[in-house]
């Protein structure tokens with residue numbers, strides 16, 4: 323018997339700009355138009371999600387106007403939204419301007435809905451380089467170990483912005499990835515019996531990576547999609563891929579993930 327505990331939406335990488343009219347020459351939609359279509363698609367689902375989880379890159383450049391635009395747009399979602407910072411975000415500005423909380427150096431948090439524990443790890447870079455890769459700190463690894471204990475009876479979902487483990491392509495593994503993702507994975511291993519999945523964004527494509535019974539799932543962006551083939555080192559736009567999001571159903575015996583796509 324599989325009892326449904328909760329159903330939520332995982333979306334990511336909206337990349338909103340301060341100027342809502344600002345687009346990209348390779349994209350038919352501006353980020354603001356993509357976000358609008360995303361919100362319409364989520365609101366049009368024939369069920370009410372328990373919540374929406376945004377795994378980061380809410381904005382393209384940390385800018386007060388971009389966060390105010392994001393706050394205004396995401397207020398249009400029917401479900402409550404939990405935000406996480408990505409490499410394009412300022413964790414500080416996201417906390418203050420989008421969420422309205424007093425900011426802390428990292429925005430790591432957990433919450434519980436219907437007996438399910440959801441743990442959100444802030445992977446926004448603090449290495450000072452203008453590059454998409456990241457590291458998480460020893461303190462964050464320790465927090466993850468304390469928060470994701472093996473003896474807790476609750477089902478567990480973990481989320482972070484970056485891709486964590488190597489996937490066999492230099493662009494994903496060397497350019498985009500969390501450099502100490504192996505440490506994150508080791509911190510989660512003791513809780514793997516109750517860990518249903520790890521959700522991330524950042525890569526702007528659908529993909530799954532499994533190791534030791536833990537699966538890492540990405541969501542498409544609501545704006546631009548990327549592709550990655552073995553051996554690829556550069557960022558390549560995937561013109562054939564559609565924007566989308568993930569619908570996640572948590573049951574008493576596991577998790578079901580379905581991809582949704584929208585737009586022509």
Ligand SMILES: [Fe+2]
Nearest residue numbers: 379408409524
């Ligand atoms: Fe990102």
